[in-house]
Amino acid sequence: xxxxxxxxxxxxxxxxxxxxxxxxxxxxxxxxxxxxxxxxxxxxxxxxxxxxxxxxxxxxxxxxxxxxxxxxxxxxxxxxxxxxxxxxxxxxxxxxxxxxxxxxxxxxxxxxxxxxxxxxxxxxxxxxxxxxxxxxxxxxxxxxxxxxxxxxxxxxxxxxxxxxxxxxxxxxxxxxxxxxxxxxxxxxxxxxxxxxxxxxxxxxxxxxxxxxxxxxxxxxxxxxxxxxxxxxxxxxxxxxxxxxxxxxxxxxxxxxxxxxxxxxxxxxxxxxxxxxxxxxxxxxxxxxxxxxxxxxxxxxxxxxxxxxxxxxxxxxxxxxxxxxxxxxxxxxxxxxxxxxxxxxxxxxxxxxxxxxxxxxxxxxxxxx
Amino acid sequence: xxxxxxxxxxxxxxxxxxxxxxxxxxxxxxxxxxxxxxxxxxxxxxxxxxxxxxxxxxxxxxxxxxxxxxxxxxxxxxxxxxxxxxxxxxxxxxxxxxxxxxxxxxxxxxxxxxxxxxxxxxxxxxxxxxxxxxxxxxxxxxxxxxxxxxxxxxxxxxxxxxxxxxxxxxxxxxxxxxxxxxxxxxxxxxxxxxxxxxxxxxxxxxxxxxxxxxxxxxxxxxxxxxxxxxxxxxxxxxxxxxxxxxxxxxxxxxxxxxxxxxxxxxxxxxxxxxxxxxxxxxxxxxxxxxxxxxxxxxxxxxxxxxxxxxxxxxxxxxxxxxxxxxxxxxxxxxxxxxxxxxxxxxxxxxxxxxxxxxxxxxxxxxxxxxxxxxxxxxxxxxxxxxxxx
Numbered sequence: 001x002x003x004x005x006x007x008x009x010x011x012x013x014x015x016x017x018x019x020x021x022x023x024x025x026x027x028x029x030x031x032x033x034x035x036x037x038x039x040x041x042x043x044x045x046x047x048x049x050x051x052x053x054x055x056x057x058x059x060x061x062x063x064x065x066x067x068x069x070x071x072x073x074x075x076x077x078x079x080x081x082x083x084x085x086x087x088x089x090x091x092x093x094x095x096x097x098x099x100x101x102x103x104x105x106x107x108x109x110x111x112x113x114x115x116x117x118x119x120x121x122x123x124x125x126x127x128x129x130x131x132x133x134x135x136x137x138x139x140x141x142x143x144x145x146x147x148x149x150x151x152x153x154x155x156x157x158x159x160x161x162x163x164x165x166x167x168x169x170x171x172x173x174x175x176x177x178x179x180x181x182x183x184x185x186x187x188x189x190x191x192x193x194x195x196x197x198x199x200x201x202x203x204x205x206x207x208x209x210x211x212x213x214x215x216x217x218x219x220x221x222x223x224x225x226x227x228x229x230x231x232x233x234x235x236x237x238x239x240x241x242x243x244x245x246x247x248x249x250x251x252x253x254x255x256x257x258x259x260x261x262x263x264x265x266x267x268x269x270x271x272x273x274x275x276x277x278x279x280x281x282x283x284x285x286x287x288x289x290x291x292x293x294x295x296x297x298x299x300x301x302x303x304x305x306x307x308x309x310x311x312x313x314x315x316x317x318x319x320x321x322x323x324x325x326x327x328x329x330x331x332x333x334x335x336x337x338x339x340x341x342x343x344x345x346x347x348x349x350x351x352x353x354x355x356x357x358x359x360x361x362x363x364x365x366x367x368x
Numbered sequence: 369x370x371x372x373x374x375x376x377x378x379x380x381x382x383x384x385x386x387x388x389x390x391x392x393x394x395x396x397x398x399x400x401x402x403x404x405x406x407x408x409x410x411x412x413x414x415x416x417x418x419x420x421x422x423x424x425x426x427x428x429x430x431x432x433x434x435x436x437x438x439x440x441x442x443x444x445x446x447x448x449x450x451x452x453x454x455x456x457x458x459x460x461x462x463x464x465x466x467x468x469x470x471x472x473x474x475x476x477x478x479x480x481x482x483x484x485x486x487x488x489x490x491x492x493x494x495x496x497x498x499x500x501x502x503x504x505x506x507x508x509x510x511x512x513x514x515x516x517x518x519x520x521x522x523x524x525x526x527x528x529x530x531x532x533x534x535x536x537x538x539x540x541x542x543x544x545x546x547x548x549x550x551x552x553x554x555x556x557x558x559x560x561x562x563x564x565x566x567x568x569x570x571x572x573x574x575x576x577x578x579x580x581x582x583x584x585x586x587x588x589x590x591x592x593x594x595x596x597x598x599x600x601x602x603x604x605x606x607x608x609x610x611x612x613x614x615x616x617x618x619x620x621x622x623x624x625x626x627x628x629x630x631x632x633x634x635x636x637x638x639x640x641x642x643x644x645x646x647x648x649x650x651x652x653x654x655x656x657x658x659x660x661x662x663x664x665x666x667x668x669x670x671x672x673x674x675x676x677x678x679x680x681x682x683x684x685x686x687x688x689x690x691x692x693x694x695x696x697x698x699x700x701x702x703x704x705x706x707x708x709x710x711x712x713x714x715x716x717x718x719x720x721x722x723x724x725x726x727x728x729x730x731x732x733x734x735x736x737x738x739x740x741x742x743x744x745x746x747x748x749x750x751x752x753x754x755x756x757x
Contacts, residue, residue, distance in 0.1 A: 006428065008502025013551055013734035015428050015501050056383075056421040056429065068736060070502035072431070105437055106410070110403045117404070146468075252458045260447070261405040 003080040007033055007042065010068030018042060020073065022087055031062075033073060043067075047088055052095050060084060062091075117257065124253055125286055128246040137189035137209070140245050144209030147244070151207070161197040164216060164368040171196070171367040174360035175232070179212075182233050182298045188240045194232065196367050202316050206235040208244030216368035222312060228364065229302075229355030230295055230309030237294025243287040289341070296342055304355035310339045377632075378728045382720035384422035390709050392418060397701045409439040415708070416494070423720050425500065426728055434497035442493070453478065480522070484515035488544075495548065503736050509547030517543060534561040534568050541620050550626055551734040559623030567615035571608040578604055610644070611637040617719065627734075629727040635718050643718070647710035654702040662695050 007018040017036040022029055023044075030044040045064040055061035058077035075081045085091060152161050165172055172194075179192040190210030199215040206212045212235045214228075222228045238244065292309070299306035356364065396411035413436045420432035453475065460471040492507035499505075521536035538561045545557035578601055614637035621633035669691065 008428075010502040011736055012732070013501045013503040014732045015426075053431065053433070054417050054421070061431070068502070070499050070504060070736060072499075072502050102410075102436065105440075106403060106406060109406050109440060113404045113406060249458075252454075256454055 003075065003084070004036055005073050005075040005080075007074075008070060008072045009043070010071030016042065018073070020075075020084075022047070022084075031073070045073075047090060050088060050091055050094075052091050058082075113261070120253065120257055124250055125246075128249040128253070131249050132242045132245045135242075135245055140242065141190070141209035143248070144207040144211050144244065147207050148211060161195070161199070161213070164196045164198055169367065170360070170363035171365075174356055174364060178229060178232065178355060179236060181302055182236050183240065185301075186240045190239055192236055192239060196364075198368055204231050204235055206238035206244065208242065208248075210239050212236060212239065218316075219365070219368060221316060222365075223315075224308055225354045225356040225361040225364075226299075226304045226308035227312040228361070229304045230299065230306055231312060233295035233298040233306075234291045234309055236298075237291035238287065240294060241287070241290050243291065247284070247287065289338070292338060292342060299355075302355060306342050310342050314339075376728060377724045377726050378426045380720050380723040380725065381424045382422055382717050383424070384418055384713070384717075386709050386713055389415070389418055389713050390705065393705055393708060397705070401697070406440070409436040409443070412436070412439060419713075419716055420498065423716075425725060428501050431499040432494075432497055433499060434493065438493075449482075477519075481515050481519045484518035485511050488514040491544065500550070501731075503551040503734055506549045506737055507544075507547060508549060509543065514540075514543055530572065534563075534565050537561075537564060537616070537620070541623075545624055549737055550731070552737045553627050553731075553734045556625045557623055558625055559620055563619045563623055564616050567612050567619070571612040574604065574608050606641070606644075607637075610640045613637075614640050618722070621719070621723070626731065627727075628730045629725060632724045632726065633719060634722045636722075639718055640715075643710060643714040646714070647706055650710055651703070651706045654706055655699070658695075658698055658702055662691075662698075665691065 002019050003021070005018055005020060007016045008014070009016075018033050019036050020031055020033045023032050026044075026046070028046050028048045030046050031050065032041060033043050033045065034041045045062075045067065049065040049067075051063050051065060053061045053063055053072070055074065056077075058081060060075040060077075060081040062073045062075075064071060075084055167173075167176075175194050175196070179194050183190075183192050188210075192210050192212060194212045194214065196214045196216065196219060200217045201215045202218045202221055204212070204214045204218055212232065214232065214235075218231070219228070222231070292306075295309055296306040354361070392414060393411065396407060396414060400407040400411065413432075413434060416432045416434065420430040423430050456471070456475055460468055460475065488507070488509075488511040492511070495505040495507045497504075518536075518540060521532070521539060524532045525536055538559055541559060542557040545555045548555040582601060614635045618633050618635045621631055624631040
């Protein structure tokens with residue numbers, strides 16, 4: 001049986017069945033291609049110009065560097081494709097080189113992407129911090145108003161939050177006084193607006209621009225004035241550090257990165273959003289630590305015990321998992337590390353005094 | 369002599385199997401993990417090689433000559449287009465009021481416009497890297513002009529509540545095919561809006577009558593019979609969709625000409641429906657397997673943690689994040705695999721196996737066209753996630 005293959009010259013769209021042979025008459029050796037039926041010689045391809053293109057399985061597809069782009073000799077998988085491959089060791093070397101090159105490009109690209117991710121993970125908190133400083137406070141306040149509408153709609157089935165008491169009630173006056181004390185000397189451009197709202201959720205959160213919400217569900221679980229003060233100071237810490245804004249910048253950058261990895265820059269897919277959320281949670285821990293430090297410093301200055309904050313978190317953590325998923329712990333994960341950091345802040349016993357007077361705390365506790 | 373041309377009908381063939389594609393994709397997806405997703409350009413190339421090299425016309429298989437690096441470069445170029453858009457998105461997300469609505473509207477319109485551009489460029493990339501009998505295909509024309517056309521047409525379709533769709537479809541098919549070349553020979557498209565008007569307006573009328581009837585029945589029975597209506601709507605809706613999709617593809621492809629050679633495609637709605645059923649079934653099986661494995665893993669993991677201490681909860685939290693991430697990637701891969709193996713591959717099989725070419729002898733005089741090297745990757749098509757082969 002003689003070798004048979006399909007030949008295309010790359011000039012005209014015609015297929016010819018050909019036979020072929022290697023001749024060593026010339027240097028370098030040549031692959032002689034001849035018509036199978038007429039025996040007429042069609043072309044001679046010098047072996048050092050040959051390259052292999054990906055074919056189907058073990059089929060051998062050859063092209064020649066100095067021939068038209070589409071010139072091909074296709075040898076079906078079988079003894080002749082094997083024999084020709086064996087006879088042309090340069091072919092294997094060349095495709096190996098090509099594969100090596102591909103691997104190097106892939107390796108280089110992966111290394112580049114890995115360093116981008118590393119730079120991102122370590123650098124983005126700094127970047128977000130820097131960019132946040134450039135954002136005008138008025139812009140952030142407006143952003144907070146928009147966020148409030150969204151969150152209110154989400155958490156109250158579109159009904160809007162119901163404040164427990166009007167702003168002139170004794171409890172609210174006490175809270176306002178405390179918030180002003182905490183924010184004094186921080187140089188923050190935001191006026192704190194604390195609101196105790198009716199909601200079964202055991203949570204409290206801050207929004208960009210100075211809004212802080214304390215849910216009645218959490219107030220019920222709050223036992224001492226210091227616990228209440230600790231949580232409030234922690235949330236005000238988020239306001240002072242502008243964590244909401246930082247978070248927005250961070251999560252946008254994360255979305256960009258996840259989009260890059262998944263290849264969907266539009267980021268419209270749920271997949272990308274879910275992936276981004278997973279990464280974002282890492283940054284929230286840093287923000288929690290900063291807010292804790294702020295609360296501890298405020299406790300030190302005003303003389304209440306920052307550790308009470310950890311007590312409350314621990315109490316909520318002891319609740320069953322069902323409530324936990326929607327509770328404080330979800331957004332404020334408690335770790336031993338966090339508690340240790342709070343314990344490390346020493347408060348001189350002589351200056352210890354409750355954050356709220358007994359009457360104030362009574363007024364707050366009975367607000368809802 | 370005249371009769372000879374008519375008699376020569378050459379079927380296209382497809383020799384690939386779903387199993388082969390499945391295992392190739394599994395291998396590719398696994399490599400995407402250590403390469404942080406960058407291997408997807410290699411997966412795409414491998415996938416196209418699978419489709420192209422298994423498809424043969426008159427005994428000669430197609431060849432895909434594109435490389436992964438071209439796709440990678442195109443993607444990087446597209447990033448440059450996306451950064452400003454992304455920043456615009458970010459700015460909008462911090463705003464309140466009408467500016468958001470207007471802004472998102474503008475950005476969405478821009479995306480839709482770019483989508484048309486990207487799909488045309490993607491087609492250009494694939495065609496110019498497709499060889500048959502040593503001769504390349506090519507897409508000429510202007511991608512911006514195509515995008516503008518598609519954009520304006522789609523506005524009209526929205527305004528006319530979908531009634532203008534056959535006109536848009538015919539116009540876009542014509543633009544695509546009259547600008548498609550095989551070597552030095554230009555394709556043509558002989559269809560018009562009438563080609564699909566029948567199936568389209570029949571499907572349209574069915575849906576309209578259905579919605580009207582549903583509302584009428586709901587009104588007359590004061591909502592009591594409404595439970596039956598969604599079921600009926602789903603059955604008829606799906607039926608109409610498969611019927612229409614099969615008819616549109618068959619009729620439109622059958623209007624494609626290359627000189628005196630012609631294409632004829634016959635796809636059955638039944639085959640499309642079976643394919644979709646297979647996809648749904650396999651997706652269910654896939655997720656049951658993933659769910660069972662996930663459940664077993666979580667059982668094993670849960671037993672090793674102490675949930676009564678804070679440290680225990682924290683540690684379990686980290687493992688939880690790792691498991692969630694793993695589960696998320698596996699689910700994503702399952703979705704992608706099933707869609708690729710059952711929907712995309714299935715559709716390719718139907719088109720390839722349902723296609724015959726008449727007058728193929730006339731193609732032996734086609735000569736290679738000029739080189740078209742202006743394209744670096746598919747760029748936007750990849751970044752916009754334009755779903756295509």
